[in-house]
Amino acid sequence: MSETNPTARPYFERHIFFCLNQRKNGEACCANFHAQEAFDHCKAQVKQAGISGPCQVRVNKAGCLDRCAAGPVAVVYPEGVWYSYLDNADIDEIVESHLKNGQVVERLLTPAHLGR
Ligand code: FES
Numbered sequence: 090m091s092e093t094n095p096t097a098r099p100y101f102e103r104h105i106f107f108c109l110n111q112r113k114n115g116e117a118c119c120a121n122f123h124a125q126e127a128f129d130h131c132k133a134q135v136k137q138a139g140i141s142g143p144c145q146v147r148v149n150k151a152g153c154l155d156r157c158a159a160g161p162v163a164v165v166y167p168e169g170v171w172y173s174y175l176d177n178a179d180i181d182e183i184v185e186s187h188l189k190n191g192q193v194v195e196r197l198l199t200p201a202h203l204g205r
Pocket of ligand 1: 110154
C-alpha cells in the first residue's frame, strides 16, 4: 500500500453521476425520464471529446440521488454541481461547457429547494 501524497493529482479530474433509479411502485424516478439514454449519450460524448479516462472525466451510474423531484438529475464532482436535464442537447452542453472547460451551465442547474 502506498502512502498518501496530498499534492498528487486526483485520479479523475471530474466525475459525473447519473441517477438511473427505476422505481417499481409507480412513483416518479429518473429512469422514467430517459436517464439511461442520457447516461449512454454522455459516456459516448465524453469519449468522443477525448476527455475520458485517468486525469480526466469519469461518467458513472448511480442509484437514487435523493433529488427525485428535480429529475432526471446528474451531479458533477468535485464541484458538487447539480443538473436537471431534458434531452441529449442538454447533455452535450454539460459535456462541452462543464466537463471539458470547467464552466457551469447555469440554465440547467437544479433548483436548490428541490429534493425528494
Ligand atoms: S430517482 Fe433519481 S434522484 Fe431519486
